[in-house]
Amino acid sequence: MKFSGCRYIIFTDLDGTLIDEEYSYRDAEDALSIIKKREIPLILCTSKTRAEIEIYRNEIGINDPFISENGGAIFIPENYFENLNFDKRIDQYCVIELGIPYTRLRGAIERIRKGGYKIKGFGDMSVKEISTITNLGIREAELSKKREYDEPFIIQNGDEREVLRIIREFKLMVTKGGRFYHLTGNNDKGKAVRILTDVFRKNGFDGETIGLGDSENDFPMLRNVDIPILIRDGPREWNTRILKILGRG
Numbered sequence: 001m002k003f004s005g006c007r008y009i010i011f012t013d014l015d016g017t018l019i020d021e022e023y024s025y026r027d028a029e030d031a032l033s034i035i036k037k038r039e040i041p042l043i044l045c046t047s048k049t050r051a052e053i054e055i056y057r058n059e060i061g062i063n064d065p066f067i068s069e070n071g072g073a074i075f076i077p078e079n080y081f082e083n084l085n086f087d088k089r090i091d092q093y094c095v096i097e098l099g100i101p102y103t104r105l106r107g108a109i110e111r112i113r114k115g116g117y118k119i120k121g122f123g124d125m126s127v128k129e130i131s132t133i134t135n136l137g138i139r140e141a142e143l144s145k146k147r148e149y150d151e152p153f154i155i156q157n158g159d160e161r162e163v164l165r166i167i168r169e170f171k172l173m174v175t176k177g178g179r180f181y182h183l184t185g186n187n188d189k190g191k192a193v194r195i196l197t198d199v200f201r202k203n204g205f206d207g208e209t210i211g212l213g214d215s216e217n218d219f220p221m222l223r224n225v226d227i228p229i230l231i232r233d234g235p236r237e238w239n240t241r242i243l244k245i246l247g248r249g
């Protein structure tokens, strides 16, 4: 079968992992060329949108499946696998959908705001505003606004714990990425990684999975790979929330 000779699959986060704070993957270029030469599937698994991920895939020159918006969906290029069950076709992809529609997430943000809490999501921000907060260029900020399964937000004013409690009452989930909280359905990177790993196994893969990430929202992914690699937050710093989860904070 197609993946029976494959020894590794690599799942990687983008921000703070494959790419640096200037959104460049220059430092990873040597590693990327080895990965490509050895034909190791490289699965981008990020809170970014499909539109943003497509830019990186094109630039890096990879054609492997990817996981968008914190496990909201798995996008698989047509004919990539011989054996595959999927939910729907979107453009040139077979899609396994795990998240809930963006309009429902926006509804929750608006209800929380009506309750008197000052929170602001990407849907409330102009492209220019997103560009200022994230340091993304205007074009990239535009792509980051094309949300399908995950709403990044900030709490401007109010009790963080109270806001997070209300979100859980709505049966939605919130995780913390590098810059934003992320509001999602009951999906996370870990579930998506598990499902996609199973698909690879059904197509002959018998090797080990590697996962790389730096933030709290990467933790479910790191727990669902054979070889988890936690990237430092800065030259000396580890993510303090992750240290707490590990009992080392």
Ligand SMILES: [Mg+2]
Pocket: 013, 014, 015, 016, 017, 178, 213, 214, 215
């Ligand atoms: Mg990150």
